[in-house]
Each structure stands twice: as structure tokens, then as C-alpha cells.
Amino acid sequence: MTTRAITQGEVILEGIVKNYGTFRALKGIDLRIAPGEFFALLGPSGSGKSTTLRVIAGLEVPDAGRMLVDGTEMTFAPPGERNVAMVFQNYALYPHMTLEQNIGFPLKMDGVPKAEIAARVQDAARKVRIDHLLARRPGQLSGGQQQRTALARAIVREPRLFLLDEPLSNLDAQLRLETRIELKRLHASLGVTTIYVTHDQEEAMTIADRMAVFRDGEIMQIGAPAEVFGRPDTLDVAAFIGSPPMNLIPARIEGGEAHFPGWRLALPGAPAGDVVVGVRPGRIRLADDGLPGKLLLSENLGEAMLLNVDVDGTLVKLRLPDVSPIAEGTAVRLAFDGSDILLFDPETRRRLDWPEMESRP
Amino acid sequence: MSSTRRRPATLRRVILTVAAALILFIWAFPVLWAVVVSLKSESEVLAYPPSVIFEPTLRNFRDALTGNLSIASSLMTSIILATATTVLTIILAVPAAYAFARLRLPARQGLGFYTLVTQMIPPVGLVIPYYLILNRVGLLDTYTGMITVYLTFSLPFAIWLMVSYLEDIPREMEEAAYLDKASRLQALWHVILPQIRGGIGVTTVFVFLNAWNEFLFAVQLGGNRIRPVTVAMHNFVSIEQTLWAKLAAAALVAMLPVIVIGILAQRQIVKGLTVGAVKGGGRR
Amino acid sequence: MSSGRAHADRRALAAGERRFAILLVAPALLVLLATTTVPIAFLIWNSFQTINLAMPFLDGFAGLANYRQMSGDPAFWHSLQLTAIYTGSTVVMQLVIGLGLALLVLQIPRGQWLFRIFAILPIVLAPVVVGLFWRTLMFAPNFGMIDFATRALGLGTVNWLGSPTPALVSVIVIHTWQWTPFAFLVLLASLASLPEDLYEAARLDRASAWRRFIHITLPLLRPAIVIVIIMRAMTALSAFAAIYAATGGGPGTATEILNLYAYRISFTQLDFGYGSALAVALLVLTLAVSGFLFRIRTAGSGP
Ligand SMILES: Nc1ncnc2c1ncn2[C@@H]1O[C@H](COP(=O)(O)OP(=O)(O)O)[C@@H](O)[C@H]1O
Ligand SMILES: [Mg+2]
Numbered sequence: 024m025t026t027r028a029i030t031q032g033e034v035i036l037e038g039i040v041k042n043y044g045t046f047r048a049l050k051g052i053d054l055r056i057a058p059g060e061f062f063a064l065l066g067p068s069g070s071g072k073s074t075t076l077r078v079i080a081g082l083e084v085p086d087a088g089r090m091l092v093d094g095t096e097m098t099f100a101p102p103g104e105r106n107v108a109m110v111f112q113n114y115a116l117y118p119h120m121t122l123e124q125n126i127g128f129p130l131k132m133d134g135v136p137k138a139e140i141a142a143r144v145q146d147a148a149r150k151v152r153i154d155h156l157l158a159r160r161p162g163q164l165s166g167g168q169q170q171r172t173a174l175a176r177a178i179v180r181e182p183r184l185f186l187l188d189e190p191l192s193n194l195d196a197q198l199r200l201e202t203r204i205e206l207k208r209l210h211a212s213l214g215v216t217t218i219y220v221t222h223d224q225e226e227a228m229t230i231a232d233r234m235a236v237f238r239d240g241e242i243m244q245i246g247a248p249a250e251v252f253g254r255p256d257t258l259d260v261a262a263f264i265g266s267p268p269m270n271l272i273p274a275r276i277e278g279g280e281a282h283f284p285g286w287r288l289a290l291p292g293a294p295a296g297d298v299v300v301g302v303r304p305g306r307i308r309l310a311d312d313g314l315p316g317k318l319l320l321s322e323n324l325g326e327a328m329l330l331n332v333d334v335d336g337t338l339v340k341l342r343l344p345d346v347s348p349i350a351e352g353t354a355v356r357l358a359f360d361g362s363d364i365l366l367f368d369p370e371t372r373r374r375l376d377w378p379e380m381e382s383r384p
Numbered sequence: 385m386s387s388t389r390r391r392p393a394t395l396r397r398v399i400l401t402v403a404a405a406l407i408l409f410i411w412a413f414p415v416l417w418a419v420v421v422s423l424k425s426e427s428e429v430l431a432y433p434p435s436v437i438f439e440p441t442l443r444n445f446r447d448a449l450t451g452n453l454s455i456a457s458s459l460m461t462s463i464i465l466a467t468a469t470t471v472l473t474i475i476l477a478v479p480a481a482y483a484f485a486r487l488r489l490p491a492r493q494g495l496g497f498y499t500l501v502t503q504m505i506p507p508v509g510l511v512i513p514y515y516l517i518l519n520r521v522g523l524l525d526t527y528t529g530m531i532t533v534y535l536t537f538s539l540p541f542a543i544w545l546m547v548s549y550l551e552d553i554p555r556e557m558e559e560a561a562y563l564d565k566a567s568r569l570q571a572l573w574h575v576i577l578p579q580i581r582g583g584i585g586v587t588t589v590f591v592f593l594n595a596w597n598e599f600l601f602a603v604q605l606g607g608n609r610i611r612p613v614t615v616a617m618h619n620f621v622s623i624e625q626t627l628w629a630k631l632a633a634a635a636l637v638a639m640l641p642v643i644v645i646g647i648l649a650q651r652q653i654v655k656g657l658t659v660g661a662v663k664g665g666g667r668r
Numbered sequence: 669m670s671s672g673r674a675h676a677d678r679r680a681l682a683a684g685e686r687r688f689a690i691l692l693v694a695p696a697l698l699v700l701l702a703t704t705t706v707p708i709a710f711l712i713w714n715s716f717q718t719i720n721l722a723m724p725f726l727d728g729f730a731g732l733a734n735y736r737q738m739s740g741d742p743a744f745w746h747s748l749q750l751t752a753i754y755t756g757s758t759v760v761m762q763l764v765i766g767l768g769l770a771l772l773v774l775q776i777p778r779g780q781w782l783f784r785i786f787a788i789l790p791i792v793l794a795p796v797v798v799g800l801f802w803r804t805l806m807f808a809p810n811f812g813m814i815d816f817a818t819r820a821l822g823l824g825t826v827n828w829l830g831s832p833t834p835a836l837v838s839v840i841v842i843h844t845w846q847w848t849p850f851a852f853l854v855l856l857a858s859l860a861s862l863p864e865d866l867y868e869a870a871r872l873d874r875a876s877a878w879r880r881f882i883h884i885t886l887p888l889l890r891p892a893i894v895i896v897i898i899m900r901a902m903t904a905l906s907a908f909a910a911i912y913a914a915t916g917g918g919p920g921t922a923t924e925i926l927n928l929y930a931y932r933i934s935f936t937q938l939d940f941g942y943g944s945a946l947a948v949a950l951l952v953l954t955l956a957v958s959g960f961l962f963r964i965r966t967a968g969s970g971p
Binding site: 597 | 685769773782798803854930
């Protein structure tokens with residue numbers, strides 16, 4: 024099972040537009056998902072992730088653009104002909120059927136012989152460890168068990184595509200962590216292309232091979248989680264990724280130096296002009312020479328300390344490994360290295376790259 | 385609760401209980417009194433003031449079911465009429481309600497409004513043309529004619545009631561079924577229908593009750609062959625002016641099915657009455 | 669080009685669903701069309717005809733004659749007035765009593781199910797049987813319980829159904845008795861579904877019970893109240909069997925609401941032309957009242 028060659032499940036979206044009345048929910052989505060990939064659609068609520076997933080499933084017909092699966096145009100194929108399985112946010116289990124009937128339903132609709140259905144249902148149920156519950160109905164199950172049932176119903180038919188719409192959002196925090204790992208394991212063993220919608224970036228970062236960041240019906244950036252985290256393409260992605268996200272501090276570049284109010288940082292080769300400097304909270308330290316500010320609030324996170332500092336009207340957050348308390352209102356100085364920052368153009372909101380920056384690790 | 389407030393609280397309770405008992409009594413009285421009267425002999429009935437202690441007899445019930453005052457054949461007619469109307473109504477209403485509630489139906493709003501309007505037609509506005517029409521085509525006093533007419537009030541109501549049940553089912557149910565390769569018809573049959581069994585039950589109860597209790601159409605468009613219990617009861621009074629005890633017994637027999645359904649399906653009836661009102665009257 | 673084909677594909681997909689939807693509604697709508705709309709069209713057509721089964725030689729097109737006759741017919745105006753009184757008073761009484769009872773029963777911690785069962789009783793009875801029960805068991809002189817009660821109280825015998833005003837009061841009482849449980853059950857369910865924390869907040873604000881009722885309960889209950897009014901008004905406007913069984917519209921025409929008048933003209937006087945015109949008047953009245961009430965409902969509660 025683990026060694027199956029992954030050759031199917033390539034999804035291509037080209038310029039997908041979806042309108043609801045006069046509201047444009049998707050404004051031209053372009054996406055290529057490789058066979059066997061675990062791909063996350065990440066973005067705030069209302070950004071169009073579910074709509075994209077539903078277009079892929081065939082539950083919504085796009086107003087423009089097309090979709091190809093394994094090279095075949097599928098834009099207008101009915102859901103049942105796409106050979107995709109979906110796990111809905113609320114699971115959509117059939118309440119009047121036992122788990123066995125629920126999981127077996129797609130096989131029954133497919134005309135699979137009864138004996139084979141029973142065997143495959145057993146098999147799928149065992150994979151998600153609910154084989155002891157098959158006689159029950161969904162109403163008699165916990166949230167986690169319902170979620171597994173929905174998964175079993177999806178995997179039982181061996182589709183070429185899994186679509187998961189916030190599958191963990193109705194579970195409690197502990198179960199969410201466990202199930203996340205299990206999903207990853209399941210994906211590794213089945214090797215089926217999986218598209219996973221979530222608004223939880225930590226979830227996307229830990230689980231996905233690649234992800235697309237959504238905002239207002241558009242994709243802001245596509246890439247591996249580390250890539251998106253390390254090099255956000257735009258100010259909007261930078262302000263969204265990371266918890267807390269990157270600090271964005273206005274500055275001016277002149278003569279290879281970034282000028283902040285009361286501090287200068289050497290940035291050889293950086294293009295002159297107004298910029299926004301992005302720096303992760305974990306890359307800022309307290310120093311004798313640095314950006315002057317006033318401590319507003321310090322939050323003890325247990326193993327680290329999160330300081331909120333007012334720097335000339337901009338709120339800057341930094342994470343320190345040291346949890347020794349600092350009095351609020353104290354004047355502090357913040358420093359960071361030129362190799363830890365990104366520059367953004369405040370006008371175009373895009374990342375600014377320069378040769379010296381490109382060459383760093 | 386301080387001790388000074390306990391006394392008014394008890395007094396309040398007594399008043400509440402008395403008021404409650406009084407209401408229950410008023411609602412139940414005509415039926416309870418009909419039961420008492422139905423157990424009296426004809427001479428006992430005429431005693432004034434009415435007697436409460438007497439020797440009960442079941443003679444009146446026997447007469448209601450056998451003999452020349454029997455309403456047995458009317459009972460049979462009512463059963464056939466109400467059952468046929470109910471079955472036909474459900475078969476027609478459920479698919480229609482599904483299309484209204486769930487599918488991209490052309491002119492959906494207009495057709496929904498039309499259904500609502502047909503529900504408001506006063507029966508007298510229908511009984512007049514129906515008399516002329518059925519008379520002309522020779523369908524007066526036939527089951528075909530009566531069932532056709534009964535659809536006029538049962539069908540719009542049933543569609544409207546079923547729509548509110550269907551709207552409660554999450555859309556993902558069908559979507560999941562479609563992805564599971566079910567056709568539209570299979571999704572409706574395997575996934576939706578089993579989930580609205582409760583709603584179908586409520587609708588069945590209502591349609592059956594309304595058909596059983598109908599009078600205006602029955603008295604005018606029925607006749608010697610089609611004479612449901614409501615008409616039989618009315619005739620009973622016109623013909624047998626003062627046989628109060630036999631009247632009471634026959635009326636109780638005639639109403640026994642609906643009383644039993646009412647008590648057994650009490651929950652469903654309250655639900656059917658309130659389903660529109662509590663949710664804001666449907667969303668059409 | 670491919671965009672042209674895409675357009676066609678999209679259309680085909682939508683058409684599939686439309687076809688299925690039409691297939692599902694068509695039987696019901698065709699039946700409705702044939703069983704309600706065709707007869708109503710025939711009714712309207714007939715209202716412009718002279719159709720008198722007693723004098724068939726007069727039959728023919730009558731133009732507006734039936735409507736002209738209606739406007740000059742004191743019996744019509746009388747029946748219209750009775751319809752207004754009957755509908756207005758029964759709806760108001762059902763609403764007030766039903767709401768009062770619902771509020772009362774809500775205070776009773778246990779045994780609410782008993783009220784629901786008893787309330788079902790009048791609702792499930794056939795109106796014609798209700799009319800008969802009241803005519804005989806309750807109102808009949810020398811036999812009915814109400815007659816017995818008035819005599820016991822020294823008020824003597826009142827010929828309830830035999831004299832005009834008491835007869836009207838009687839049929840109003842009968843209708844109210846039968847249908848108040850409907851209002852009660854609907855309002856009880858609505859009251860029970862109101863959010864408890866609103867009351868908690870108001871209690872903390874020390875709002876008096878009366879003010880809580882006026883400012884919290886009533887506005888929240890408004891949609892349910894309007895629905896009750898609509899449904900009760902529809903029933904009252906076309907009430908027939910209970911009145912027919914209790915008084916037959918009499919004595920004289922004292923309880924002959926428009927519904928019964930149209931019926932008598934058609935089926936007793938056999939003047940189907942004029943009867944049709946009267947039924948059209950009732951139809952218009954019913955639709956106008958419900959249209960007006962539905963407008964009230966949507967006006968207050970937003971989209
Ligand atoms: N059926 C619909 N009708 C109208 N608007 C919709 C519908 N479905 C989604 N939308 C709108 O489209 C936008 C994107 O929705 P969705 O894809 O569900 O967002 P997400 O899954 O990212 O939270 C939202 O603004 C939402 O309100
Ligand atoms: Mg979503």
C-alpha cells in the first residue's frame with residue numbers, strides 16, 4: 024500500500040471566477056497541485072477557500088475559468104463523475120444510517136457487490152480505528168468518532184482526490200493535535216492527493232507539503248510552508264503568517280542604511296527610498312544600542328516572554344526566551360540583524376529583494 | 385426566598401392550580417358530557433335537572449354501529465376518503481416541496497406564492513363551481529370527485545408544511561450524497577426521504593384529520609353513496625331531532641379516530657401547528 | 669471557441685437540475701392548477717352569468733348584473749358586517765385568551781403536557797360535530813348545560829340559538845372555544861423558545877413583570893402573534909360547518925356570515941350566478957385581508 028506509485032491526482036485550476044449574485048467570491052484562482060501532494064488552502068474566514076474546494080468537488084460551477092484533473096477538463100462534470108471524496112466541516116454523516124451503512128454508501132451507489140462492500144468498509148474503518156462502532160448511528164458518537172467516520176467514508180472508495188474542509192475545527196484542542204498527526208500518517212500511507220482547507224496557519228504549516236494563502240477571493244502566495252513563512256511575497260501575507268505575525272516597521276533607506284527614528288541599521292546594497300521593514304518577533308532582542316521604545320505590556324507564555332513595545336507609534340512584539348519580568352512603562356531598546364529582515368514597498372505592498380539579500384542562506 | 389414571601393407564593397399556586405383546572409375542564413367538558421349522555425337510556429336523558437348518577441348502558445353505542453341508525457357505512461366512507469386523500473397528497477406534495485426547498489426551480493418565488501394563495505381560497509368559492517362541474521361530468525357522489533376536491537385544501541397545506549421540514553436538513557447531506565455518486569433521485573430517496581419521516585408523519589396526521597373532518601364539500605358534493613361521518617352526524621340531528629343519547633354515542637364513534645390520533649400524535653400536531661409560526665412562518 | 673463550449677456546458681448542467689426540479693413539482697402544480705385555479709376561473713366566469721337552476725330558461729350572459737345586485741342587496745351588506753364582527757371578535761378573543769393561558773401555563777412548573785393534550789381535543793374535533801355538541805349538549809333549552817346553569821343561577825331560560833343577538837354570541841363562543849387552543853399552543857411554544865438570558869438581564873435591571881412583558885416578551889412574540897392572526901383570520905373568514913350545524917345561519921339571517929350567505933343563495937335559492945359573485949367577493953376579501961396581514965408581518969421584521 025505504501026509503495027504505490029503516485030501518478031494520478033494532478034489538479035489544475037485556471038482563472039477560476041465565482042460570483043454569488045453581484046458578489047465576486049473568487050477573483051481568478053490559478054493553482055497547480057501535483058499528484059500525491061498534501062496541499063493546504065489557508066486564509067481568513069470568508070476568503071474563498073471553501074468555494075475553491077467546492078469548485079474542485081463540482082458542487083459549484085465557476086463563472087469563468089476551467090479545471091483539469093489529470094489532464095482532463097472537469098469544469099462542468101457533475102460531482103459524482105469526478106471520483107473525489109470530501110470531508111465536510113460538519114461531517115454531513117447520514118443520521119439515519121449506521122456507520123457501516125454510512126461508510127458503505129458510496130460503494131453501494133457505485134454498484135459494488137454486497138460482500139465486497141462489507142470487506143472494504145471493515146478495512147476503511149480499521150484504518151481510522153472505528154471498526155468496533157460500525158453498528159452505531161452517528162448520533163451516538165463523539166465528535167472525534169464522527170470525524171473518523173467521515174474520513175472512512177472518504178477513503179473507502181479509493182478516490183483520486185481527497186477534499187477536506189476544516190475537518191478539525193469541530194474537535195477540541197487535544198484531539199485536534201492527535202488527528203492532525205493521524206491525517207498526515209493516513210496521507211503518507213494512501214498517497215492520494217489531498218486538498219485541505221483551514222484558517223489555522225499552524226495546522227497548515229505542520230501538515231502541508233505546499234499551501235496557498237487566500238485573501239478576499241484571491242491567492243496571495245503559493246509555496247511550501249517554510250517558504251511562505253520565511254519569505255512572504257506581500258505585506259498582507261507577512262501580516263497574516265506567524266503568531267504573532269511579523270512586525271512591520273516603517274523606515275527609510277539611504278546609503279545602504281535603514282533609518283528608524285533614533286536608530287540605524289546597516290543594509291548594504293538595499294535600494295534607497297521609503298520601505299516597511301519586516302522582522303519576526305523571535306528575531307528581536309533587547310540591547311543597549313537599538314530602536315528606542317516603551318514597554319506597554321509583557322505577556323508570560325511560560326517558556327518565553329512576549330513583550331509589546333511602543334516604537335514611535337508602531338506596536339512591536341518580540342519574543343524573549345528569558346522570562347524574568349520587566350516593569351511595564353520601562354524604556355527599552357530593540358535590536359535585530361540585517362540578515363533577519365525583509366523589506367516591503369509600502370506603495371506596491373510587494374517584497375523588495377536586492378542582490379545581497381538574495382545571497383543569504 | 386424569605387419567609388415573608390412564602391405565603392403569597394402558596395396563594396399564587398392555589399390560584400394558578402384552580403385556574404388551570406378550570407381551563408382543562410372547559411376544554412374537555414363537551415366531550416366528557418357527551419360521554420356521560422351517551423351512556424344514558426333515552427328516558428334518563430330527558431330527566432331535568434340532568435342526572436349524573438344513573439345506570440350506564442352501552443345500547444346507544446350498539447345502535448350507532450348496527451341497526452337502522454348505524455353510521456358504520458359512513459365510517460367506512462370516511463376511512464376510504466381520508467386515507468386516499470392522504471396517500472395521494474403525500475405522494476404529490478413531498479417531491480414538490482423538495483423542489484421548492486432545495487432545487488434551482490425556475491420562477492420558484494412565483495410558484496411558491498401561487499401555492500400559498502391556493503391555500504387561502506375559501507371553500508365556498510370552490511364548492512359552487514365544483515357542484516356545476518361534477519354535475520356536468522357525472523362525478524357528483526363519487527370517490528373520484530370527492531378526492532379531487534379534497535386535494536384543493538390538503539395539497540397546498542402539505543407542500544407548505546413539508547418545505548419547512550426540508551429546509552431544516554443541511555445542504556451538505558445532498559452534496560455528500562452527490563459526491564458519493566448518488567444521482568439526484570437516489571440522493572432524494574436514500575438520504576433525504578429517511579430524514580423527513582417525522583415531517584411526513586406530521587403532514588399525514590394533519591391531512592388525515594382535515595379530510596376526516598371536512599363537511600361543506602361532503603354535504604354538497606356527496607350523496608347517498610359518499611356520505612362521510614360528518615354528514616351522517618348532521619343528518620342524524622335533522623332526522624332524529626331528540627334522540628340525544630344516540631346522537632352523543634354516534635358522534636363519539638364518529639370522532640373516535642381523530643380523538644385517538646389527537647392524543648397519540650399530540651406531539652406531532654403541536655409541532656405541525658407551530659412549525660411555521662415559531663420559525664417565522666416559513667421563508668417564502 | 670472553448671469559451672463558447674464552456675458556456676454551453678454550464679447551461680447544460682443548470683438545465684439538468686432545472687429539469688429535475690420541474691419534474692418534481694409538475695404533478696403537484698398541475699393538480700393544483702386543475703383543482704383550484706380552473707374552478708376559480710369558472711367561478712369568476714359564472715359570476716358574470718345568470719345561472720338559476722330553478723329558472724334555467726333565464727340563463728345567459730349577465731355582465732355586471734350580479735355585482736350590481738350585490739351592491740344594492742341589504743342582505744349582502746348585513747352578511748359582510750357579520751363576517752367582520754365574527755372574524756374580528758373571534759380572532760381577538762383567541763389571541764387574548766390564548767396568550768393569557770400560555771403565560772399562565774408557563775408559570776406552572778409541572779404538568780404542561782396535560783394542557784397540551786386537552787388543548788388538542790377541540791382542535792381535532794370536526795367543526796360540524798362541535799356545532800352539534802354545543803347546539804344540543806350546551807345550548808338546548810331544557811337539556812343543555814348552559815341552560816341548566818342559567819336556570820340554576822336564577823336567570824331563567826335563555827333561548828340562546830333562537831334569538832338574534834344571543835345566537836351571534838353563541839356562534840362566536842363556539843368558534844372561540846374550538847380554536848383558542850391553537851393560539852395557545854403556538855404561543856406557548858414560542859414563549860418556551862424565547863431566550864432565557866434576556867429575562868435574566870431584565871430581572872437584574874429590576875424591570876417589573878408588566879414592563880418585561882411589554883418591552884421584551886411582546887416584541888419577541890410578534891412574528892408568532894402575526895402568524896396566529898393570519899391563520900385564525902383565514903379560518904374565521906371561511907367558517908362554515910359549526911355555524912351551519914348550530915344555527916344554520918339563523919334565526920333568520922342573524923348568524924349568516926358572507927360564507928353562509930353565498931352558500932344559501934347558491935344551494936338553497938339555486939341562484940348560482942349571484943352565489944358565484946358573492947363567493948368572488950369573499951375570495952377578494954380573504955386575499956385582501958391576508959395580503960394586508962402579510963405586509964404587516966414583513967414590515968416589522970425586516971428581510
Ligand atoms: N452560497 C453563497 N451565497 C452567497 N455568498 C456566498 C455563498 N457561499 C459563500 N459565499 C461568500 O463567499 C465568500 C467566500 O466564502 P467561503 O469560500 O465559504 O470562505 P471561507 O471558506 O474562506 O471561509 C464569503 O464572503 C461568503 O460570504
Ligand atoms: Mg469555509
